[in-house]
Each structure stands twice: as structure tokens, then as C-alpha cells.
Amino acid sequence: MEVDREDGRSQNQLRPLACSRNILHRAHGSASWSQGDTKVLAAVYGPKAGTKKNENPEKACIEVIWKPKTGQIGKPEKEYEMILKRTLESVCILTVNPNTTTSIIVQVVNDDGALLPSAINAACMALVDAGIPMKHLAVAVCCCVAKSGYVILDPTKLEEQKMKAFAYLVFPNSVHSVLPEGSLRVEGEPIENGIITSVTHGIMSVDDYFYCLERGRAASVKLSDFLRRNLQQQSTDSSKAG
Amino acid sequence: MGLPNASGDLSTEVEVDAFRRLFPLRFYEKHLLESIRPDARPLGRARETTIALGAVASANGSALAKIGSTTMLAAIKMEVMTPSLETPDEGCIAIDFHMPPICSPIVRPGRPAEAAPVVAKQLSDTILSSGMINLKELSLVSGKAAWMAYLDIYCLDADGALFDTALLSAVAAFSHLEIPVVSLNDDGKIVLSEEQGLSDREPVNKEKRKINLSSVPFSLTCVLHKNYILADPTAEEESIMDTIVTVVLDSSSQLVSLQKPGGTVLAYTSAIQVS
Numbered sequence: 174m175e176v177d178r179e180d181g182r183s184q185n186q187l188r189p190l191a192c193s194r195n196i197l198h199r200a201h202g203s204a205s206w207s208q209g210d211t212k213v214l215a216a217v218y219g220p221k222a223g224t225k226k227n228e229n230p231e232k233a234c235i236e237v238i239w240k241p242k243t244g245q246i247g248k249p250e251k252e253y254e255m256i257l258k259r260t261l262e263s264v265c266i267l268t269v270n271p272n273t274t275t276s277i278i279v280q281v282v283n284d285d286g287a288l289l290p291s292a293i294n295a296a297c298m299a300l301v302d303a304g305i306p307m308k309h310l311a312v313a314v315c316c317c318v319a320k321s322g323y324v325i326l327d328p329t330k331l332e333e334q335k336m337k338a339f340a341y342l343v344f345p346n347s348v349h350s351v352l353p354e355g356s357l358r359v360e361g362e363p364i365e366n367g368i369i370t371s372v373t374h375g376i377m378s379v380d381d382y383f384y385c386l387e388r389g390r391a392a393s394v395k396l397s398d399f400l401r402r403n404l405q406q407q408s409t410d411s412s413k414a415g
Numbered sequence: 416m417g418l419p420n421a422s423g424d425l426s427t428e429v430e431v432d433a434f435r436r437l438f439p440l441r442f443y444e445k446h447l448l449e450s451i452r453p454d455a456r457p458l459g460r461a462r463e464t465t466i467a468l469g470a471v472a473s474a475n476g477s478a479l480a481k482i483g484s485t486t487m488l489a490a491i492k493m494e495v496m497t498p499s500l501e502t503p504d505e506g507c508i509a510i511d512f513h514m515p516p517i518c519s520p521i522v523r524p525g526r527p528a529e530a531a532p533v534v535a536k537q538l539s540d541t542i543l544s545s546g547m548i549n550l551k552e553l554s555l556v557s558g559k560a561a562w563m564a565y566l567d568i569y570c571l572d573a574d575g576a577l578f579d580t581a582l583l584s585a586v587a588a589f590s591h592l593e594i595p596v597v598s599l600n601d602d603g604k605i606v607l608s609e610e611q612g613l614s615d616r617e618p619v620n621k622e623k624r625k626i627n628l629s630s631v632p633f634s635l636t637c638v639l640h641k642n643y644i645l646a647d648p649t650a651e652e653e654s655i656m657d658t659i660v661t662v663v664l665d666s667s668s669q670l671v672s673l674q675k676p677g678g679t680v681l682a683y684t685s686a687i688q689v690s
Contacts, residue, residue, distance in 0.1 A: 227521055251532040263657065338544075375544045376665065 178325065178332065180209075187314075187327045187392060192294075192403050194302040202303020206295035208327060210285035215295035217303040219275030232267040234274045239292075242281045253279075253289060260293055260343055260370045266306045275305060286329040287315035289341050289372070294396070301404065310346040310400060311369055312393040315339060316385040318377045324385055326392050338375030340382065342389040345369060346397035439655045447643050454649070461635070461647035462576075466583065468591040476592030480584035483649065484574040489584035491566050491592050498554065498561040506553020506561040510539040512568045512581060519573040519650070530577060537661075538568070538581050545632040545665050548589065552626055555597070562594065575649040576636045578661055592626050634663040 188209030197203035202217035224234040237254045261277065277299065279292045290313030297310050317328045317336040325332065333339055435442045446453055462483030471477035474490035498505060512535035514528040522528045553562040566588065568581050638648045639658040653659060
């Protein structure tokens with residue numbers, strides 16, 4: 174079903190992506206991620222010694238600070254911090270540096286829809302820039318369900334407000350395996366078919382949700398290709414400079 | 416207590432309580448192999464739930480909900496306010512969730528718990544987006560006066576599944592809510608009517624009425640560990656297993672919300688099982 178979106182995109186088309194790493198010189202790792210007009214800056218400091226009070230000292234600890242573009246820090250920011258913290262805890266290998274804290278600071282530069290997925294992508298790229306060991310990358314997309322039942326990807330802020338429901342989904346990135354098929358499977362399915370995080374707002378039927386998952390899965394493959402190209406390109410640049 | 420010569424032998428030499436504290440994950444895994452949990456619940460069963468309506472006599476609506484040991488007290492106070500210009504026919508609901516230090520040894524006075532603002536926001540998102548309450552019912556005089564409902568939820572005992580219990584107590588409090596009788600006085604202001612016979616002014620709403628609840632949302636929190644799904648975790652289970660999923664469905668089986676912050680990768684088949 175053809176749907177008219179205001180900026181002329183098709184249902185499954187993502188906005189233009191741009192990502193740059195190592196933009197802040199004092200931080201151990203930093204990245205800026207933009208999807209269309211939504212722009213997020215992430216900085217990583219760590220690992221630092223010591224963990225926070227109620228955290229397990231046998232594992233590394235991740236601390237997230239979310240800074241909104243304007244206004245005071247309130248409940249939405251705390252919720253984003255918790256979601257980001259849990260997502261990144263499942264992506265990083267926590268047993269490598271026990272009893273340390275890694276701080277990730279996320280600064281919203283502009284919010285035009287799909288803010289949390291952009292922040293998750295930016296934070297992952299910043300972690301790669303800082304050299305924190307990770308199991309795989311987390312790739313985040315946002316899917317919206319409209320009243321008439323169709324699903325669109327990567328909405329702008331206006332589209333998000335008009336929609337009946339939306340879901341932020343985070344998947345592990347797709348794997349180009351050097352080993353033959355049969356490695357890296359979780360419960361009989363390839364690891365890339367799992368979900369790391371899912372946050373939904375608004376009412377949708379269960380079938381709509383599974384449809385969103387499929388669409389999100391397909392989009393995450395495209396996003397992971399973009400990430401792979403971006404990381405390979407920048408690593409060859411820095412090796413030329415060095 | 417014997418010395419730990421080999422990790423396997425430790426379980427026979429150490430007392431059960433000490434083993435539970437020192438190696439909680441292994442303690443749970445031994446139970447999960449038998450498909451049972453330490454409190455003798457099968458994996459898919461939730462704890463006993465009780466709801467008491469009208470726990471706070473001075474509030475317009477209140478409820479005390481308990482799921483196992485997790486206890487939440489919800490109370491609603493109504494106040495008249497002027498509606499905003501964009502929505503002159505709608506009232507407003509303000510939801511706040513508090514975790515006082517009584518609820519858990521982790522919460523200290525002065526420092527708000529980390530979970531409190533997150534649960535508050537998730538709760539307000541769920542209640543407002545589920546369409547359970549039609550805000551137009553809270554309107555009194557279009558454009559001039561409307562009800563503002565302040566819903567406060569206090570956690571009295573935090574033993575896992577905080578969001579479930581909070582949602583249950585909020586819904587119960589709304590079902591118990593009675594909107595008080597008010598009338599318009601000469602200055603054009605709304606005042607509370609004392610008794611039926613005394614006032615000679617026309618009351619705006621005739622009698623205390625209850626609010627209509629459509630599509631009540633229900634939620635269930637589960638933790639995932641390897642390929643076991645445990646429904647309705649206690650605080651101990653939540654703290655050792657890192658993946659928590661909360662699914663909220665309403666009475667017409669529509670998915671209101673599915674929150675799965677982080678944790679291990681969940682395959683599609685498990686997602687279907689949970690919902």
C-alpha cells in the first residue's frame with residue numbers, strides 16, 4: 174500500500190544517516206549521529222576505578238547521563254537513562270574490567286523524532302571509538318503503527334505525534350561470519366534474529382507488533398551495513414594519518 | 416561450613432541460606448532444572464494478588480494492592496482547575512509514584528530510588544495511552560472548569576514486579592473513584608456542595624458518580640534466564656537475572672506496551688511465548 178509521507182519517503186525508507194567519530198578530544202571516545210534532523214552527541218569516559226554503591230563489583234558498571242536540549246532533567250530523561258544503561262550493559266562484555274565504571278554522556282542536539290534509537294546508535298559508536306570491549310553492536314530503529322494499520326519506519330516528530338503507536342527496537346547487528354553456518358546461534362535461530370530492547374508507546378495489536386519487529390529487523394540489516402562501512406572507512410583513515 | 420575445595424562439593428557442605436546468598440545464580444539454576452522456584456511456585460505462576468478498595472477514607476478514590484509481598488497504596492484527590500485552551504473539554508490526570516525508604520533497604524532517605532521516576536513515567540504513559548479513562552468525562556463546564564485528578568502511588572514494600580502492582584493499584588483506585596458533587600456559585604466559581612438539602616443553587620453534577628473505565632490494562636512482568644521464562648519475579652530474582660520483560664495488554668487483547676530494557680537477546684519464539 175503506497176503511503177504519502179510528508180518528506181516523500183516510502184514506508185520503509187530511513188532518513189539520511191550521518192555519523193562521525195572522535196570529534197571531542199578530551200573524551201576517551203565520542204561520536205555524533207544524525208538521522209535526518211535528529212542529531213545526538215555521545216561521549217564515553219572510562220573505564221574509571223570503582224563502582225557505584227549498589228552495583229556488583231565483580232562486573233564493570235555502566236553509567237549513563239542524558240542531557241536534554243532544553244529544560245531540566247526530569248522523569249523522561251531518567252527513563253531514557255535506564256533504558257540506555259540496560260541496553261549497553263547487555264552489549265558490552267562486563268567481565269573484562271571488573272570493579273570499574275564507564276560513563277556515557279548523551280547530549281541531545283536536535284530532536285526530530287526517533288530520539289532514543291539515535292542515542293543508542295550514537296552511544297554504541299562512541300563505545301567503539303573508546304575501545305570498550307563489546308560482544309556485538311546494538312542497532313536501533315523506530316517503527317510506527319498508524320490508525321489504518323500500516324507501519325512506517327524512522328518517523329519524524331510530526332509523524333510520531335500523529336501515529337497511534339510507536340515502538341523503539343534494538344537488534345544486534347548482522348554478522349558476516351568467517352566460520353561456516355552453525356556458529357552463534359541462540360535457541361536454534363541465528364543470533365541476529367533476537368531483540369535486545371523494545372519500548373512501545375500506545376496501543377497496537379499483537380500482530381502489528383510482530384510486523385513491526387520484522388520491518389525493524391530488515392531495517393537493522395541496512396543500518397548495520399552502514400555502520401560497518403563507516404567503521405572500516407574511518408579506521409583506514411586513521412591508519413593513514415598515523 | 417567446609418572449605419571450598421571444589422565448586423561442586425560446596426553445595427553439600429554449606430548451609431542452604433549461605434549458599435543462597437553467596438551463589439544466588441547457581442542456587443536458582445538448581446531449582447530451575449526441576450522447573451520450580453525456591454518459593455515453590457511453578458515457573459509460569461504469578462504470586463497471590465489481593466486488592467482492597469477504599470483504603471484511604473479521606474481521598475476521593477483509593478486502593479491497596481498486593482502481589483505477593485509487593486504492596487502499593489494508590490489514592491486519588493480531585494481538584495477543579497481551568498482546562499487548557501487546546502483542550503477545553505478535557506480534564507487532566509497527574510500521576511506520581513513514590514518509593515519511600517520503608518519499601519526496601521536499598522532506598523535511603525534523601526536520595527530518590529532509581530526505579531521511581533522510571534516507573535512513574537511508564538505508568539503515566541500506559542494509563543494515558545491505553546484510553547482507559549476518557550478525559551472528556553472529567554470536564555465540568557466547557558472551557559471554564561474541569562477536574563484535575565492527582566493520583567499518588569506509594570510503594571510500601573518493594574519485592575519485585577513494581578510496575579505490575581502499581582498499575583493494578585492505579586486501576587483499582589480509579590474504579591473506586593467517586594467524583595464529588597459541586598455547584599456553581601454566584602461568582603461563577605465552583606464550590607463543593609455540602610449536602611443536598613441546604614444549597615439552593617443548581618448543582619453542576621447531580622450526584623457523586625463513578626468514572627467509566629473502558630479497556631482496563633493488565634500487565635505481567637517476566638524475567639528471562641537462558642531459556643527459562645519466570646513469571647512475576649521477586650526482588651531477588653529480578654536482581655540476579657538481567658533480562659526483564661513487561662507486557663501490558665488491555666481487555667480487548669491489544670498490546671498496550673512491551674518494555675524490555677536491555678538484557679540478553681530474545682529470540683522470536685520466546686517473544687511469542689511471553690505474549
